[in-house]
Amino acid sequence: MKIIIAGAGAMGSRFGLMLHQAGNEVVLIDGWQEHIDLIKEHGLRANFNGEEIAEKIVIYHQNELETLNFSADLVILFTKAMQLDAMMQSIKSMVGDQTKVLCLLNGIGHEDVIKQYVPLSNILLGNTMWTAGLEGPGKAKLFGNGTIDLQNLGTEGKSSANEVIEVLNEAKLNARYSDNILSSIYKKACVNGTMNGLCTILDSNMASFGETSVADAIVESIVAEFAQVAAYEKAELNVPEVLAQIKTCYNRETIGLHHPSMYQDLIINNRLTEIDYINGAIVRKGREYGIETPYCQFLTQLVHGKEEILGAK
CATH class of the missing domain: 3.40.50.720 (NAD(P)-binding Rossmann-like Domain)
Structure with missing residues (x-):
């Protein structure tokens, strides 16, 4: 082909x-x-x-x-x-x-x-x-x-x-x-919407973030916002399954030592990120549907602030 x-x-x-x-x-x-x-x-x-x-x-x-x-x-x-x-x-x-x-x-x-x-x-x-x-x-x-x-x-x-x-x-x-690809896309977006932005802001690989005392609470709050927006769009999102999938990212023996793509873009290559199309998309859709998305909004703002500080192109 x-x-x-x-x-x-x-x-x-x-x-x-x-x-x-x-x-x-x-x-x-x-x-x-x-x-x-x-x-x-x-x-x-x-x-x-x-x-x-x-x-x-x-x-x-x-x-x-x-x-x-x-x-x-x-x-x-x-x-x-x-x-x-x-x-x-x-x-x-x-x-x-x-x-x-x-x-x-x-x-x-x-x-x-x-x-x-x-x-x-x-x-x-x-x-x-x-x-x-x-x-x-x-x-x-x-x-x-x-x-x-x-x-x-x-x-x-x-x-x-x-x-x-x-x-x-x-x-x-x-x-x-x-x-039902929309459900699969939202499931992956939850992984990206947590691991990408959080590891980028915290300058961390996925395992080190996952081992912090605050990891579960932050991840659960972000995923809850994704789930509310997904439900409005009639995309099925099994929250316990999503959280379990995210936790597999913490395993040092598999992919835990990996730095997500957003980290690679911004921290390593000084390139602008896709945050507006991940957490930022949830913020935009939340406004449209009347859903509060404070965690996604704050994380989007933090990543944009980091981009400006580093002069990303």
């Missing part, structure tokens, strides 16, 4: 690498020039479950696609939420009538942007519990296992997603169809 990975950061690198290794024709697209240059020079390098590897994968800057003759069967979106519209504009010449677009961005509401470029029948909305990190430009750190849940937004449903699921599973990405 001819696949575009739109956003070749940590997660895009993981998916691009695994799909490339499974024999697909993969093109990476990103906007970070140093990252692009090093991948072109050395290949995509990765610490892949303790093994150092490098794979030659084609990569382009999103602003140099005008002359690229590549018609994608599948686009997987991993760009930052605030960059989604610009990325869709950049790749639109490579998105045909039959191209499926799988959105795996963190946060809520991205389909509103994608449907301006792609019919609902070709949009696959999903979430993934895979993890990944960048040790620097051109070098990924990939460890552990994960899953993907996805749903077709058109009337064809599962039949329109089967080929994509098959390709993902051939790459050992553990994809499965969901009839």
